[in-house]
Structures are given as C-alpha cells and as structure tokens.
Amino acid sequence: MTLETASQQSFGQKHVLDLDSFTSQDITHVLDNTLAMEQVLDREIRKVPALRGKTVVTLFYESSTRTRVSFEQAAKILSADVINVSSSGSSTKKGESLYNTALTIQAMQADIIVIRHPHSGAPHFLARQLRSKVINAGDGTHAHPTQSLLDLYTIRKNIGTIEGKKIVIIGDIMYSRVARSNLWGLTKMGARVVLCGPQTLIPNDFLNGHRTEEGHPFAAVEIQTDLDTALKDADVIMALRLQLERQKAGHLPSLREYSQTYGLNARRLAIAKDGALVMHPGPMNEGVEIETDIAHGAQSVIEEQVKSGVAVRMSLLYSMAAGQNLEI
Amino acid sequence: MPLIEKRIQNPVQIERALTRISHEILERNGGGDNVVLVGMHSRGVPLAQRISTAIERFEGIKVPVGKLDIGMYRDDISEKGSPLMKPTDIPSDINGKTVVIIDDVLYTGRSIRAAMDAISDFGRPSQMQLGVLVDRGHRELPIRADYVGKNVPTAKDEDVQVRLMEIDGADEIVITTNNNDMGDKT
Amino acid sequence: MSKSILIKSGRIIDPASDRDEVADLLIVDGKISEIGQINSKDQNVEVYDAKGFVVTPGFIDIHCHLREPGEEYKETIATGTKSAAAGGFTTVCAMPNTNPPMDTKSVVDFVKNKALTEGVIRVLPIGCVTKNSHGKELSEMSELADAGVIGFSDDGKPVSDANLMRQALTYSAGLGLPIINHCEVPELADGASMNEGWIATRLGLKGMPNSAEEVMAARDISLSELTGGKVHLAHISTAGTLDMVREAKRRGINVTCEVTPHHLTLTDEAVLSIGDESTSFDPLTANAYDTTAKVNPPLRNISDMSIMANGINDNTIDFIATDHAPHSSVDKICTFQEAAFGISVLETALGSVLSLYHNKKVELGTLIKKLTSDPASFLGSNLGTLKIGRTADVTVFDLDETWRVNSSLFFSKGKNTPLDGTSLTGRVKATFYGGEYVYRND
Numbered sequence: 015m016t017l018e019t020a021s022q023q024s025f026g027q028k029h030v031l032d033l034d035s036f037t038s039q040d041i042t043h044v045l046d047n048t049l050a051m052e053q054v055l056d057r058e059i060r061k062v063p064a065l066r067g068k069t070v071v072t073l074f075y076e077s078s079t080r081t082r083v084s085f086e087q088a089a090k091i092l093s094a095d096v097i098n099v100s101s102s103g104s105s106t107k108k109g110e111s112l113y114n115t116a117l118t119i120q121a122m123q124a125d126i127i128v129i130r131h132p133h134s135g136a137p138h139f140l141a142r143q144l145r146s147k148v149i150n151a152g153d154g155t156h157a158h159p160t161q162s163l164l165d166l167y168t169i170r171k172n173i174g175t176i177e178g179k180k181i182v183i184i185g186d187i188m189y190s191r192v193a194r195s196n197l198w199g200l201t202k203m204g205a206r207v208v209l210c211g212p213q214t215l216i217p218n219d220f221l222n223g224h225r226t227e228e229g230h231p232f233a234a235v236e237i238q239t240d241l242d243t244a245l246k247d248a249d250v251i252m253a254l255r256l257q258l259e260r261q262k263a264g265h266l267p268s269l270r271e272y273s274q275t276y277g278l279n280a281r282r283l284a285i286a287k288d289g290a291l292v293m294h295p296g297p298m299n300e301g302v303e304i305e306t307d308i309a310h311g312a313q314s315v316i317e318e319q320v321k322s323g324v325a326v327r328m329s330l331l332y333s334m335a336a337g338q339n340l341e342i
Numbered sequence: 343m344p345l346i347e348k349r350i351q352n353p354v355q356i357e358r359a360l361t362r363i364s365h366e367i368l369e370r371n372g373g374g375d376n377v378v379l380v381g382m383h384s385r386g387v388p389l390a391q392r393i394s395t396a397i398e399r400f401e402g403i404k405v406p407v408g409k410l411d412i413g414m415y416r417d418d419i420s421e422k423g424s425p426l427m428k429p430t431d432i433p434s435d436i437n438g439k440t441v442v443i444i445d446d447v448l449y450t451g452r453s454i455r456a457a458m459d460a461i462s463d464f465g466r467p468s469q470m471q472l473g474v475l476v477d478r479g480h481r482e483l484p485i486r487a488d489y490v491g492k493n494v495p496t497a498k499d500e501d502v503q504v505r506l507m508e509i510d511g512a513d514e515i516v517i518t519t520n521n522n523d524m525g526d527k528t
Numbered sequence: 529m530s531k532s533i534l535i536k537s538g539r540i541i542d543p544a545s546d547r548d549e550v551a552d553l554l555i556v557d558g559k560i561s562e563i564g565q566i567n568s569k570d571q572n573v574e575v576y577d578a579k580g581f582v583v584t585p586g587f588i589d590i591h592c593h594l595r596e597p598g599e600e601y602k603e604t605i606a607t608g609t610k611s612a613a614a615g616g617f618t619t620v621c622a623m624p625n626t627n628p629p630m631d632t633k634s635v636v637d638f639v640k641n642k643a644l645t646e647g648v649i650r651v652l653p654i655g656c657v658t659k660n661s662h663g664k665e666l667s668e669m670s671e672l673a674d675a676g677v678i679g680f681s682d683d684g685k686p687v688s689d690a691n692l693m694r695q696a697l698t699y700s701a702g703l704g705l706p707i708i709n710h711c712e713v714p715e716l717a718d719g720a721s722m723n724e725g726w727i728a729t730r731l732g733l734k735g736m737p738n739s740a741e742e743v744m745a746a747r748d749i750s751l752s753e754l755t756g757g758k759v760h761l762a763h764i765s766t767a768g769t770l771d772m773v774r775e776a777k778r779r780g781i782n783v784t785c786e787v788t789p790h791h792l793t794l795t796d797e798a799v800l801s802i803g804d805e806s807t808s809f810d811p812l813t814a815n816a817y818d819t820t821a822k823v824n825p826p827l828r829n830i831s832d833m834s835i836m837a838n839g840i841n842d843n844t845i846d847f848i849a850t851d852h853a854p855h856s857s858v859d860k861i862c863t864f865q866e867a868a869f870g871i872s873v874l875e876t877a878l879g880s881v882l883s884l885y886h887n888k889k890v891e892l893g894t895l896i897k898k899l900t901s902d903p904a905s906f907l908g909s910n911l912g913t914l915k916i917g918r919t920a921d922v923t924v925f926d927l928d929e930t931w932r933v934n935s936s937l938f939f940s941k942g943k944n945t946p947l948d949g950t951s952l953t954g955r956v957k958a959t960f961y962g963g964e965y966v967y968r969n970d
C-alpha cells in the first residue's frame with residue numbers, strides 16, 4: 015500500500031494565525047480529517063500516537079476554560095505532551111512581558127504554541143520570535159481561526175455544503191474576532207455572507223463603500239441594518255455575543271434596545287429558511303442577543319459547536335505536526 | 343523521464359492468489375469462526391472483502407471485515423505531509439479473536455507496525471496475522487507476512503502498484519520504473 | 529583658531545541667497561568666508577573635495593526628542609546630536625517631554641549645558657505649555673523665554689482644554705513665541721494605535737480617524753484667529769488639516785505647520801510589513817503588526833500621504849521637521865498595542881525626503897528650503913543660510929548615492945525605523961558645525 019501522502023499533501027500552513035491565509039483546500043482538508051478524529055473520540059481508548067513526543071504549550075492570557083481545555087484535550091488525545099502556561103491576568107506588567115515569556119517557552123522546545131491574548135497581533139509576535147509553530151486561539155479583536163473552523167464544520171455537517179448558502183452574522187461585528195475569522199472562512203468557502211447589526215458596531219470602512227476597490231476580499235459581503243430583511247431565506251444564523259462594555263463605550267443606548275432590534279427570537283427565526291441553523295460562539299447572553307427557547311431549540315446546533323471543537327482542533331494539530339520537517 | 347510499466351499479474355492470476363490465501367487462512371486457523379479481517383486503506387479493504395466473500399462461499403461463514411486508516415499511528419509524521427484520512431471501522435469486538443491484517447503490498451513493514459499499534463488500541467486479539475497480495479522485499483523492521491499472494495523482488499527505484507476493480511476499474515499488478523525517489527515506503 | 533576648510537567644486541544650493549551653482553566655499557574661523565572659484569595655495573587650508581556632491585546650509589530640525597534628562601536609555605543629548613549630525617542637521621530643537629519636563633528654567637539650563645559639553649551641534653530648547661505638561665496650568669512662560677526657549681509645546685500630548693489653549697496663545701503672543709500643538713482629540717483617539725481604515729480593521733486594531741487631528745486643528749486655527757496668538761501645528765498628517773491651514777493662511781491667520789519625512793513618504797501599509805508585490809488584501813504574514821511603523825500621528829492612507837507633497841510645493845507647509853522619537857527595544861519588541869509610539873528619523877530624513885525629488889514630485893531647491901531657510905525663518909534666526917559672514921553650518925551630501933539602511937549602525941540609540949533594510953537614495957557625506965567636522969562619511 016502506498017501512503018498517498020506526498021501527492022495529497024494539501025495542508026500548506028506553517029502557523030494558524032487566521033483563516034485569511036488558508037486556501038479553500040486547506041480548510042476542506044482540516045474539515046475532512048475531523049471525521050476521523052471524531053471516531054477516535056468515540057472509542058474506548060481515546061488515544062492515538064500521532065503527536066507522540068511533541069510538546070504543545072498553551073499560553074492563555076485571557077481566562078477561557080472552555081477553549082483551553084478543548085485544545086488540551088485535543089493535544090493529549092494525540093499523545094502530545096501538554097504544558098499549560100497562564101498569566102495571572104495582568105499582561106501589561108513589564109516583568110511578565112510576552113517577550114520574556116516567549117523566551118521561557120523557547121527553552122521548553124515547544125513544537126506548537128497555542129496562544130490566546132487580549133492584544134491583536136500577539137500570535138504574530140510569537141511567530142516572529144520563536145521557532146515553534148503558532149496557533150492563534152483568539153487575539154484581541156483580530157481573529158479566532160479555530161472557532162471559525164469548527165463553525166464551518168458544524169455547518170457542513172448539518173446542511174452538507176457551505177458554498178452558495180446564505181449565512182447571516184448578527185451583532186457586534188466590530189469587536190468580534192469570531193466574526194472576523196468567519197468572514198474569511200465563509201467567503202473562501204463560497205458562502206453568501208450578510209452582516210447585520212447596529213451601524214456603530216460595524217467597522218466604518220465596511221459601511222463606506224471602500225469595498226468597491228478591485229480585489230477587495232469582502233466585496234461581496236452584504237451589510238444590512240434591518241434584521242428582518244437580513245434573515246429572509248437565511249440558511250444559517252450566527253448570533254454574536256454582545257458585551258456590556260459596548261453600551262458603556264457609547265456604541266449603544268441600551269441592551270434593551272439592542273435586544274428589541276437585533277435579538278434572535280422565534281418570530282425572527284421563522285423568517286429564515288425552514289430548518290435554518292442557529293449558531294453562537296458562546297458564552298451566550300440569553301435574553302439579549304438570543305432568546306432562551308431559540309438557544310436550546312430544535313434548530314440550535316450550539317452544543318454541537320462545542321463538541322466539534324475538540325475534533326476540529328485535533329485535526330488542525332495533526333495537520334500542523336505533519337510535515338514539520340518539510341519546507342512549509 | 344518516462345515511466346516504464348510492466349504488468350506482472352493479470353486478473354485471473356490475482357483471483358487465484360486470493361482464493362489460495364482464503365483457503366490458507368481457513369486451514370491455518372481451523373476454520374473462520376474466530377477470525378476478523380482488517381483491511382488497510384485503501385486497497386487492503388476491497389481485498390479483505392473479497393477474501394471474506396470467498397470464505398463465505400467455501401464454508402458458509404461470514405467473517406467480519408474492518409477498515410483501518412493508520413494515519414495517526416505513523417512514525418514518520420514529520421517527514422511527510424498531512425494525509426487525508428479515511429474512516430476507521432472495526433466492526434466487532436476483537437478481544438480474543440484472530441485478527442488478519444490485509445494489505446496490498448508489503449515493503450518496509452512500517453505500515454504494518456502502525457496497524458498493529460492501532461489494532462491494539464481497539465482491544466486484545468488472541469493473535470494477529472498478516473496477509474498481502476505482494477511482498478516486494480526491503481524490510482526495515484522484523485515483520486513477515488503469514489499469507490503471500492506473490493513474492494516480487496524489486497529494486498528500490500522500482501514501484502509495485504496493485505490496481506483493483508473496486509478502486510481503479512481493473513485488476514492487475516504492475517511494476518513501474520521511474521526516477522522519482524519519493525516512492526512511499528510501506 | 530580653527531583650521532580653514534575649502535569645500536571644493538560642490539553644487540551649492542542656498543535658497544536664502546537664491547543660489548544654485550557649482551562653486552567653492554571657504555570657511556575661515558568658523559564662518560563662511562568666501563564663495564566662488566577659489567584656488568588656495570595656503571597650506572593651512574584643508575581641502576574637502578565635494579565634486580559631484582551638493583553643498584547646502586546645515587539642516588534645521590524644529591521637532592526632535594532627545595530624551596535627556598530622564599530617559600537616557602532611549603537617547604542622550606550626546607547620542608541624539610551625533611545622530612543629527614550624521615543626518616546633516618546642525619541645529620535641533622529639543623522637545624520638552626523629558627523627565628523632569630522642561631517646564632522650568634533649571635531643566636532648560638540643564639539641557640543647554642549638556643548640549644554645550646556633550647552635544648556636537650546646536651540644541652535649542654522648547655518649553656512646556658503647561659506645568660508638568662499636565663494641561664492644567666500655564667508654565668512660567670516668561671522665565672522660560674528668558675532661558676532661551678524658541679516656543680512652547682506639550683508634545684506627546686495635545687493641549688486638550690480649549691480655554692487653556694486660548695490663554696496659552698494669548699500669553700505667548702506677548703512673548704512673541706509660538707505654541708506648538710500636537711493636534712489629537714483624546715476622546716476620538718482613545719485606545720487607538722494606528723490610522724483608522726481598512727488595514728486597522730483587518731488587523732483588529734483600534735484606529736485614529738483623521739478627524740481626531742482635524743477637529744483640534746480647526747479649533748487651534750480658530751483660537752489663533754481669536755487671540756492673534758501664533759499657533760504651529762506639529763507633524764500634520766491629513767489632507768483635511770492641510771486644506772484648513774491653506775485656507776487659514778489665505779485669510780491671514782497666524783498659523784504655521786510642519787510635516788515629517790515619514791508622513792511624506794509612508795502609509796499605514798507599513799504596519800503590514802509586506803513586500804512591494806503584496807497588497808493589503810493579501811493574507812497577513814508573521815511580519816504584520818510591525819511596531820517600527822507605530823507613530824503618532826499615525827501613518828495615514830495613500831491619498832493623505834501623497835497630498836503632503838502639494839503642501840510643500842504651495843508653501844502651505846512651512847517646513848519639514850523630523851519628530852525624531854528614539855525608543856529602546858524594550859519599548860518596541862512587544863505587541864503592537866503595548867509598543868511605544870515613535871520613529872527614529874534623523875539619519876534617514878534626507879534620504880526619505882529626497883525620494884520626492886527623485887520621483888519628480890518636488891524640486892530639489894524647495895526641499896532644501898524646507899530643511900534650511902524656512903525653519904530658520906520660523907525661528908527668526910539668521911541660521912539656515914550660506915551667506916558670507918554667517919556661522920559655517922554646512923551639509924554636504926551625495927544626491928544619487930543609493931544605500932541600504934541598517935539601523936544597528938545608527939548613532940542614535942533608537943534603532944526603531946520601518947526603513948530598516950530598505951534602500952534610500954541620497955546620503956550625507958559631511959556635516960560642518962561652526963566650521964568643524966561633526967560628521968564625515970568618505
């Protein structure tokens with residue numbers, strides 16, 4: 015038997031900083047292998063030696079039990095050694111600077127570093143400073159590529175394809191790194207994307223027609239401020255978490271008004287296609303951006319999103335560890 | 343560099359070899375009651391299915407056929423790219439059973455080692471055996487096949503390809519001589 | 529009794545005397561002695577062969593951060609002036625955001641003395657507008673004026689309180705000195721680290737819109753009109769600001785402005801750190817979030833950047849100033865949000881600025897004027913010219929020499945420049961201060 019590896023080598027990323035550098039083949043590759051990973055999760059012995067001897071370091075500067083545990087599980091099932099480094103919370107103290115931490119991690123000879131940091135660009139900084147491969151688990155308001163991959167997987171698993179489907183993303187586009195990565199992921203996979211939310215939460219250059227410039231990657235993305243109009247014929251609805259700080263910073267008059275104009279409820283859900291998927295990256299503000307009955311209703315795949323997280327991250331870790339000695 | 347292809351087995355010859363292997367499995371294990379066949383992706387799977395069908399024809403026993411992808415058990419993950427994995431499906435409890443691994447070509451033995459590790463994660467067979475359609479030599483590990491369709495001595499710059507109706511549309515075995523040194527070692 | 533120096537066969541460009549010709553220039557006793565065809569048989573005269581080079585008055589930089597006292601790890605008066613000399617500058621004005629800040633005579637005197645003992649070129653002090661630059665109470669401007677400041681600024685920060693700015697303009701008008709304001713409305717720029725626009729959006733960074741500068745520029749122009757005080761807008765960066773200054777001058781309002789070499793030549797694309805073949809639509813690489821491109825005001829988009837050249841040509845922009853802001857690696861090797869604002873400019877200023885000449889956007893004489901006689905007029909001094917009898921501050925440069933910027937070789941402690949590794953055309957060959965070599969590169 016020939017291992018059809020060299021010819022099928024279709025994952026071409028060294029780091030996973032955001033989905034903007036992924037081709038649709040890279041994305042498909044990760045999603046396709048996720049099924050095999052899910053099978054491992056169903057076994058009695060949930061361990062395979064794929065990453066044996068590799069060291070994965072998780073470096074989380076924002077508290078996030080769910081994502082960190084998801085990565086840790088994924089790495090351990092693949093038999094990697096996992097070291098968790100978490101900051102006490104203050105990443106701005108010069109003594110605990112990211113640079114110093116990076117040097118310490120270098121000494122650990124980490125093969126892969128998974129970093130979550132409140133500053134956009136922190137993973138890029140690490141990628142420059144260290145020899146290790148870097149996975150971005152969420153940086154500031156810039157990107158959250160693994161969340162987007164698991165969203166794409168969930169969509170594909172439930173409605174078969176992503177291409178040509180109408181996906182509506184509702185809410186705080188400006189500050190949501192999940193929305194940003196999904197914009198890249200969905201457009202690369204050929205989806206029809208509609209962004210809907212208060213104008214103060216949509217980036218100014220998205221509103222002002224600058225996307226007409228030739229070659230703009232988001233030229234085809236639609237902006238809609240009226241939710242009912244946006245939801246017509248939607249195949250997938252992604253509700254984003256609305257953070258309380260937005261109201262304090264003057265973006266919104268009140269959460270109440272936000273909920274009335276942009277909250278996802280049964281009446282609005284009925285406007286979308288029958289069986290349209292309801293998604294949310296979590297954690298949810300039930301009653302604000304999404305009603306409880308919708309969040310836990312028949313069309314919601316929110317729990318599935320969480321469950322797929324481990325398998326998708328396993329697939330990603332596997333693809334990144336493979337071919338490490340190749341010139342990628 | 344043009345590929346030089348030489349056919350060394352035709353469909354009839356392949357069928358005869360599989361028939362013989364099926365009988366040998368039955369003979370060696372005193373029947374098919376305790377046997378599970380596990381085919382290695384890709385071409386080991388249809389071979390295992392054919393063997394199971396043959397055994398059912400000879401002795402009326404349905405021998406279960408599993409499918410195995412060893413992508414996560416390879417020892418050369420850093421050297422090769424990331425393959426696309428196919429489903430692994432081990433159909434029944436393999437504890438105490440005789441697991442016969444089926445593959446198309448036996449070469450370095452590394453795939454088989456990975457397969458043994460993978461199968462051990464599913465349970466504890468009483469024994470494992472190996473059946474291959476072609477043994478082309480150049481072992482890098484102390485692994486040997488219990489059932490061999492044909493021994494084909496080869497040079498390292500040659501490649502042995504098994505083609506099967508279920509995947510390639512025709513049954514044949516060919517040796518290709520090429521300049522490409524990246525023939526994967528299995 | 530210093531040696532006499534004969535700078536031979538250079539192309540002498542001196543906008544203040546309307547001179548642009550190949551000639552010889554003789555320096556005797558630290559002063560310009562003679563210009564013309566000079567054949568000296570005097571053995572005490574050292575000959576500097578400037579054939580093929582351009583000879584101009586020493587450049588004057590109205591806006592420079594020397595960091596001493598208080599942040600000597602970033603720069604000292606010694607290293608900063610050496611850096612200036614290497615950039616062809618013979619006069620720099622030291623911004624007062626030191627620690628302690630230059631809001632009292634004692635600190636100003638400290639800087640002046642350091643410059644005399646450890647500096648290699650002329651350093652003129654700028655005083656704070658407010659005590660401690662806190663923006664609450666006026667500093668003792670009269671005493672600072674006596675100490676020799678050439679103007680007042682809280683640079684680094686704007687004078688946010690409009691009423692205080694009004695008082696400052698009125699008070700300083702009485703002293704005949706300008707208020708140099710860093711225009712930035714804090715509420716609009718709060719938390720921002722680069723220009724607002726597509727690039728900031730895709731990098732997930734909060735941006736500073738053009739309005740943050742323009743709103744305050746408009747305010748200051750109006751206050752200048754109201755008070756008759758002299759306001760100078762530091763480091764302008766937007767087309768909107770430029771238009772307002774143009775209109776204000778047309779109406780006779782006492783406003784001036786400056787532009788930096790980087791706002792004339794770089795855009796916010798520099799933060800992406802991409803090659804020439806890539807665009808801002810291409811995937812980000814690990815090189816994105818380049819902190820050497822983090823500066824305040826931020827590098828703007830291409831249309832704002834390009835229009836600055838027009839401002840030079842029609843004299844809306846009074847002169848070029850570097851806003852040299854050296855930082856140590858501690859302040860720049862970190863995330864973009866954490867990084868300090870500022871670029872180390874002195875040693876690349878000429879090369880940057882000459883790109884406008886090489887690209888045929890601005891004439892050579894105009895560029896020299898903006899580095900010499902125009903800043904001199906702003907100071908109301910008789911510097912910035914090669915007239916006979918004036919002090920011999922002279923810069924010699926090669927107009928066409930192409931060289932690679934290597935910041936590790938800078939005299940400045942600040943190696944923070946987005947130009948590191950890039951090529952510039954135009955290089956200083958020698959700088960004379962009071963007739964003495966302060967820099968030489970043969």
